[in-house]
Amino acid sequence: MTEIMTPTCIEMKNVHKAFGSKVVLDGFDLEIKKGESVVIIGGSGSGKSVSLKSILGLLTPDSGDITIDGKSVLSMSGSAREKLNNRVGMLFQNAALFDSLNVWENVSFALMEGEKLPRKKAKEIAIEKLSLVGLSPEVANMSPAELSGGMRKRVGLARAIAHEPDIIFFDEPTTGLDPIMGHVIDDLITHCVKTLGASALTITHDMASARRIADRVTMLYQGKNIWTGPVDQLDDSGNPYVHQFINGLAEGPIELDISR
Amino acid sequence: MSSEALTQKIASVFQSVGATTLSFFEITGRLFLFMMNSVNHMLRPPYYPRLILRQMIDIGFYSLPVVGLTTLFAGMVMALQSYSGFARFGAESAIPNVVVLSITRELGPVLAGLMIAGRIGAAMAAELGTMRVTEQIDALQTLSTNPFKYLIAPRLIAGITMLPLLVLVGDIIGVLGGYLVSVHTLGFNAATYIQNTWNFLSFMDVFSGLVKAAAFGFIVALMGCYHGYQSKGGAQGVGAATTNAVVTASILILVSDYLLTVAFFSQ
Numbered sequence: 330m331t332e333i334m335t336p337t338c339i340e341m342k343n344v345h346k347a348f349g350s351k352v353v354l355d356g357f358d359l360e361i362k363k364g365e366s367v368v369i370i371g372g373s374g375s376g377k378s379v380s381l382k383s384i385l386g387l388l389t390p391d392s393g394d395i396t397i398d399g400k401s402v403l404s405m406s407g408s409a410r411e412k413l414n415n416r417v418g419m420l421f422q423n424a425a426l427f428d429s430l431n432v433w434e435n436v437s438f439a440l441m442e443g444e445k446l447p448r449k450k451a452k453e454i455a456i457e458k459l460s461l462v463g464l465s466p467e468v469a470n471m472s473p474a475e476l477s478g479g480m481r482k483r484v485g486l487a488r489a490i491a492h493e494p495d496i497i498f499f500d501e502p503t504t505g506l507d508p509i510m511g512h513v514i515d516d517l518i519t520h521c522v523k524t525l526g527a528s529a530l531t532i533t534h535d536m537a538s539a540r541r542i543a544d545r546v547t548m549l550y551q552g553k554n555i556w557t558g559p560v561d562q563l564d565d566s567g568n569p570y571v572h573q574f575i576n577g578l579a580e581g582p583i584e585l586d587i588s589r
Numbered sequence: 590m591s592s593e594a595l596t597q598k599i600a601s602v603f604q605s606v607g608a609t610t611l612s613f614f615e616i617t618g619r620l621f622l623f624m625m626n627s628v629n630h631m632l633r634p635p636y637y638p639r640l641i642l643r644q645m646i647d648i649g650f651y652s653l654p655v656v657g658l659t660t661l662f663a664g665m666v667m668a669l670q671s672y673s674g675f676a677r678f679g680a681e682s683a684i685p686n687v688v689v690l691s692i693t694r695e696l697g698p699v700l701a702g703l704m705i706a707g708r709i710g711a712a713m714a715a716e717l718g719t720m721r722v723t724e725q726i727d728a729l730q731t732l733s734t735n736p737f738k739y740l741i742a743p744r745l746i747a748g749i750t751m752l753p754l755l756v757l758v759g760d761i762i763g764v765l766g767g768y769l770v771s772v773h774t775l776g777f778n779a780a781t782y783i784q785n786t787w788n789f790l791s792f793m794d795v796f797s798g799l800v801k802a803a804a805f806g807f808i809v810a811l812m813g814c815y816h817g818y819q820s821k822g823g824a825q826g827v828g829a830a831t832t833n834a835v836v837t838a839s840i841l842i843l844v845s846d847y848l849l850t851v852a853f854f855s856q
């Protein structure tokens with residue numbers, strides 16, 4: 330029973346978040362152990378990105394608690410948060426590359442600003458990270474505006490892992506990529522978790538990808554987790570919502586607001 | 590008309606006055622907090638010399654043509670206007686003083702400030718606004734970089750330092766404009782004009798103008814950053830932020846111009 334011994338890395342307890350009258354998170358719970366890869370699935374607009382941003386401190390929950398390594402991050406001071414962020418890597422859903430910087434400056438941003446690496450060394454590392462996500466060195470000097478959507482996503486991914494963080498968040502890492510590249514990225518994520526020992530939280534709509542990278546899967550529906558379990562129990566979860574979602578069935582308990 | 594209806598009416602007037610007052614205080618309070626936060630980060634390390642330099646070049650160097658043209662024509666118009674007025678009672682000899690005093694004390698800093706509000710304030714609001722709505726500011730935070738230090742402080746520093754330099758150049762060009770019109774179309778003697786310009790100019794005239802310029806530079810950068818940083822809601826939000834940055838900066842420039850003039854010259 331080694332699993333019980335593994336310390337918790339991130340924990341969200343009973344988190345609520347509403348925008349105006351729109352309730353997005355309504356008692357959301359999540360636990361990620363050290364070195365574990367957890368995937369959140371759920372419908373579009375269900376609040377997956379909001380839950381990630383709450384952990385990162387970009388949004389403040391209305392109530393509930395979020396801890397990282399046992400310390401509450403909601404009451405954390407700005408400088409403590411900055412220190413914590415040195416260990417964190419985040420891929421935004423839209424990549425959020427800095428368009429005033431070129432590709433390699435984006436990738437090595439944390440290395441140059443945080444670890445004060447000289448530019449020459451930082452560029453070498455950036456090119457190496459770009460090759461991990463299947464981008465050639467020529468891309469390094471391009472500006473983000475010159476890239477395709479999938480390339481931007483991969484640059485964002487390279488930036489998220491460049492400083493070798495031990496907590497990684499990926500918001501739809503394989504969306505917009507072709508299936509082969511998607512597979513390469515999945516392997517990279519698995520490599521980060523298995524080889525580098527990072528804890529990872531990934532949002533994805535790509536069920537094939539979820540099966541490859543997840544240790545555990547949790548499903549978000551109407552602000553709560555309606556099912557959480559090991560990835561190999563995904564198919565016989567016994568939960569009709571999960572069953573409908575992972576098989577993409579039009580018929581089932583999940584109702585989309587597209588009638589009328 | 591019952592007295593009840595009347596009291597209700599009075600109450601609703603008070604209510605709307607109260608609500609307006611509250612939202613006014615809320616907005617000024619938020620702006621004040623933003624300003625304190627910005628200044629606090631501006632004064633403390635780490636600094637970003639590369640970014641400060643880039644902003645300085647953008648504000649100082651690339652604004653030279655706009656500010657030069659504006660003050661050149663302002664000086665020319667001042668000479669013409671004061672000539673047509675003063676000639677009526679034979680006071681043409683005062684023209685060099687009028688030109689140099691109005692340029693250094695008022696027209697230089699105010700015109701440069703308003704031009705920079707349009708050129709730089711709008712650009713800052715648009716750039717920061719776009720960074721906000723495309724989550725680049727969020728990304729900055731997750732990369733352990735404080736947006737106040739990385740984005741806002743360099744802009745404030747560049748605004749405060751570059752506007753006085755611009756105004757100094759603008760002062761010279763403005764006086765030159767007055768000189769050109771006076772000597773070439775109004776028939777002034779060149780040597781006398783220059784001598785009269787120097788004779789009445791005091792240190793305080795130029796200095797007060799430069800202090801005003803520093804204040805206006807701060808106002809423009811602060812308004813650009815504030816509205817950009819707070820913007821939300823996509824392209825439309827960024828557009829609104831840009832407009833608000835220019836309008837509020839322009840109004841604050843005129844208000845603070847009055848206050849600074851009172852502080853400097855009313856005894």
Ligand SMILES: Nc1ncnc2c1ncn2[C@@H]1O[C@H](COP(=O)(O)OP(=O)(O)OP(=O)(O)O)[C@@H](O)[C@H]1O
Binds near residue numbers: 378
């Ligand atoms: N800053 C915000 N202001 C107001 N509402 C917001 C904000 N951010 C998110 N929302 C709302 O919260 C809900 C959840 O958004 P979120 O981005 O978390 O969805 P998601 O689960 O990531 O969806 P997708 O799979 O499409 O990315 C949406 O209905 C959205 O309208």
Ligand SMILES: [Mg+2]
Binds near residue numbers: 378
């Ligand atoms: Mg999302």
